[in-house]
Amino acid sequence: MFGVAVLGYGVVGSGVVEVIDKNFDRVAQSAAREIRVKYIVDLRDFPDSIYKELFVKDFAIIEADPEVRVVVETIGGVGAAYEFTRRSLLAGKSVVTSNKELVATRGWELLQIAKEKDVNYLFEASVGGGIPILRPITQCLAANRINEIYGILNGTTNYILTSMIKHGASFEDALKQAQANGYAEQNPTSDIEGIDACRKICILADLCFGRNMDPDWVKTVGISAVTPVDIHYADGAGYKIKLLGRAVSLQDGTKATAYVAPHLVREDNLLASVDGVMNGIVVRGNAIGDVMFYGAGAGKLPTASAVVADIIDAAKHDGARKYIGWDEGSRDTFFDSALLESRWYIRAQVTAAVARSAFGDVQILGGTDGETAFITSSMGKNTLDSTLESVTALTVFRVLG
């Protein structure tokens, strides 16, 4: 028996149990062996669950059972999740997770343990929910040097921005609506402030550039400063405002950076059409050019789909470690994203004439009494900031591309 233990019976954990059950034959065919959930570990009781006989509360049972070959960690956070992942790997079991916080912050360390114990630590579901992205990067784009990766990595903020764009809602109203529809949590800080997207872009950068990127290094700006008036000006010029995570490597590969911030995205870029809770991720390789991966970035069954694909992969490689990992990074291989040049969208309390005299060649998007929205030529953040000393800016966003 190829046994699986699921830690944490929340949205994703229960989805994993459901997908393995519902698609049993398809999973067995793909893995070339039968895969069964042997235990579900949760501190809560689920007396009405059809899987109730699988529940246990003591992790030591899993640790000691040689029939458990894969542990699925869907607890979240870095406390118990870290401890149980470590113990599972040390016990010679592969671990599959959707926990982006743990992978982004302790992934490097856990991959080292997996390597020593000749087991696998797999986390396709940690970025883009069910969208295949990490495996395509490591396998299908293996012939490419990847210099840039960016995308819409958080469904909650994209849902809110889409509501603002399509219905002219304010940020506050769009957030309330997202909460009412179950697309935003009651405490939405992690999504709204870009923290979730930051963890995901770090994992993507780890894999694309081959070195650990610490979320603490990554400048992260959320969407709470986006206003309907900015959306209106952007729209009039053919842009949509989207929250992007973006990671860029120097051409020679010696240094890389990443950041999270709202961007103006031109309508002819497919990302501008990625709406609602959907995610879209663009990878730029030196042979392939740009490829985009699109789909549901969250949700019970999509995320479970990615977890179960990793379980199948672990089953096919049982006793044979897959190479996935990256080197230890340091501040020396990181550069400040302020150095990245781009055009900038600015809404400021100036006339168009003052905007022109301060920034030279600008594209005026519109204005009212006492304020003007415009797009500058391409420059780094430091040049921008020094020019902004003479101009009171209300909003400043990067323009993509």
Next chain:
Amino acid sequence: MFGVAVLGYGVVGSGVVEVIDKNFDRVAQSAAREIRVKYIVDLRDFPDSIYKELFVKDFAIIEADPEVRVVVETIGGVGAAYEFTRRSLLAGKSVVTSNKELVATRGWELLQIAKEKDVNYLFEASVGGGIPILRPITQCLAANRINEIYGILNGTTNYILTSMIKHGASFEDALKQAQANGYAEQNPTSDIEGIDACRKICILADLCFGRNMDPDWVKTVGISAVTPVDIHYADGAGYKIKLLGRAVSLQDGTKATAYVAPHLVREDNLLASVDGVMNGIVVRGNAIGDVMFYGAGAGKLPTASAVVADIIDAAKHDGARKYIGWDEGSRDTFFDSALLESRWYIRAQVTAAVARSAFGDVQILGGTDGETAFITSSMGKNTLDSTLESVTALTVFRVLG
């Protein structure tokens, strides 16, 4: 040495040699071993090539050299390509190809030989150029039952349709422009008539549904009947006309179908925004929902990128066959795509009143003296055809979704 022989030094073959050379370190790191092109087989002479010492004309040299572990077949067609693929596999070498015609028509047989000889026959580059699609389907979506797959599979026709949509060009002028820009061949039949897309949807159906689908069974309609006036009516109602390959399985998996035809695609479907030579492929899984893969569907380096990823995969699995394949199919497991219900776009020499009296509830898109464009309610092709006996239709296209 892990040696590669490239058969056919055309666009893709020369791209493969270039990518292996240019990204040597990255390829070696991904494969965990050095990969070198040892021979290039072509009947032509390339005296000015920097790789000229690698050229040979006799395939028997490759067959006999144990250092050649992978043969790259980029000859095309089913003559020499079939013969050399067969002999390579029988000689215990893995084969990697971008040859969609050979995979679609003889893939099942060649995979059987590969299985018997414990080597790999890999063909990621045969669909979607460099876009990762076959490996994500077989691996990342392994936990899903896939019931439908469709997409823009041919860059030439999409380039022509995009020119017609954006610039109001006629089909003939758009084709000439595509030829002038190198996006269409001088004999464009295989692209224009949907034959290329047919081969690709067959390969996708083979992998998604697990049974061979013969291109001869698949109804294939190209784009030569698309006119600017149809594009205009579609546009007014919020649709783009796109050539789609589409494969659908019955829910219980017992039968499947595929076809290629122009469709009206609603602008809120991301595929409607896939323009120019780009490809977009949507896979619908029972857990993941819809995912889309987007990128350059052709071109030297993108296609070579996919070929080299397969070479890396073959190198990592040297001596250990990957499971990829499908069962033998038959007409008994195929059903006529005419049974698939959809709404239909019709432009006919009737008044709106006659259209309504013939089809009942229709959406009128517009009309001029003596002709009306409208969209019907959902019905199969046979019902449609019997109603069309009383209406002289000028154009009939399916409406997607």
